[in-house]
Amino acid sequence: MDLQLTDKIALVTGAGSGIGQHMAQGFAAAGAKVVVNDINAEGVAGTVEAIKAAGSEALAAPVDITDLAAVEGMIGSAEAAFGRVDILVNNAATLSEHTLYLETDPTACEREISVILFGTMHCSRAVLPGMIERGYGKILNIATDAARVGQEREVNYSAAKGGVISFTKSIAKEVGRHNVNVNVVSPGATNSPMRIGLQEAMKEKLGEERWLAREEKVKRLYPLRRIGEMEDVTNAVLFLTSDAARQITGQILSVNGGFAMVG
Numbered sequence: 001m002d003l004q005l006t007d008k009i010a011l012v013t014g015a016g017s018g019i020g021q022h023m024a025q026g027f028a029a030a031g032a033k034v035v036v037n038d039i040n041a042e043g044v045a046g047t048v049e050a051i052k053a054a055g056s057e058a059l060a061a062p063v064d065i066t067d068l069a070a071v072e073g074m075i076g077s078a079e080a081a082f083g084r085v086d087i088l089v090n091n092a093a094t095l096s097e098h099t100l101y102l103e104t105d106p107t108a109c110e111r112e113i114s115v116i117l118f119g120t121m122h123c124s125r126a127v128l129p130g131m132i133e134r135g136y137g138k139i140l141n142i143a144t145d146a147a148r149v150g151q152e153r154e155v156n157y158s159a160a161k162g163g164v165i166s167f168t169k170s171i172a173k174e175v176g177r178h179n180v181n182v183n184v185v186s187p188g189a190t191n192s193p194m195r196i197g198l199q200e201a202m203k204e205k206l207g208e209e210r211w212l213a214r215e216e217k218v219k220r221l222y223p224l225r226r227i228g229e230m231e232d233v234t235n236a237v238l239f240l241t242s243d244a245a246r247q248i249t250g251q252i253l254s255v256n257g258g259f260a261m262v263g
């Protein structure tokens with residue numbers, strides 16, 4: 001299937017590492033020009049360099065998405081450089097340590113909600129007027145199955161992502177008439193450097209044998225008996241932001257090996 005992403009302009013938040021970086025490179029490989037956002041300027045530079053080295057165009061946008069004025073400036077720069085933004089992927093997130101809710105730091109809680117929920121809402125607020133004016137746009141929000149079915153020790157993160165899911169459905173109803181599709185990809189556990197780092201720390205804490213037993217137990221929660229890879233998420237995102245998915249809006253697609261099957 002040709003997703004026809006050639007010359008589309010895609011902005012990916014949190015694209016300085018992990019799944020966001022993988023998606024940014026995926027858009028570039030599919031022919032899109034990419035605006036690379038992350039709060040981590042070094043990560044942004046690395047992604048932009050990799051995209052350019054592969055022969056595609058990319059613009060660095062090292063901006064904190066919790067700052068609405070900075071986000072509006074970022075969209076202005078993207079439109080000045082490339083003329084418009086066709087596709088927005090709200091991927092940036094932060095997850096504070098795995099702790100019971102009552103033991104979490106309220107400041108960390110506010111930061112999680114600010115990055116995940118307000119970041120998504122600010123980027124959407126800034127990009128939508130142009131999409132509506134042009135009568136064309138795709139917004140794709142990254143959630144997590146922790147928000148779909150609940151997850152202990154990830155309460156703040158899940159609450160913020162649950163907000164993203166609700167925001168997606170409501171805004172999809174408002175902007176559908178302008179030919180703007182808004183959807184969610186909801187990954188289960190995915191082997192990004194972030195998850196691999198957490199696993200390494202756990203291995204150190206538990207010892208190799210107990211960690212392996214735990215990892216086997218985790219895999220048994222997945223009917224497909226595998227942990228996701230970054231390309232599993234990228235493939236779903238490229239499809240849902242292409243015109244091949246023009247009749248899909250307000251939907252939540254889990255990419256989770258069957259971990260949760262939500263009706």
Ligand SMILES: NC(=O)c1ccc[n+]([C@@H]2O[C@H](COP(=O)([O-])OP(=O)(O)OC[C@H]3O[C@@H](n4cnc5c(N)ncnc54)[C@H](O)[C@@H]3O)[C@@H](O)[C@H]2O)c1
Binds near residue numbers: 016037092115190
């Ligand atoms: N890896 C998994 O198992 C998994 C599972 C479910 C959902 N997800 C979701 O997938 C997405 C990517 O996760 P990942 O594993 O690649 O994690 P990651 O930590 O590597 O990526 C998140 C990126 O967001 C950036 N970011 C944080 N705050 C920001 C801000 N204020 N402004 C701009 N950028 C900011 C970070 O610098 C980082 O580069 C996230 O939305 C995450 O919630 C991941």
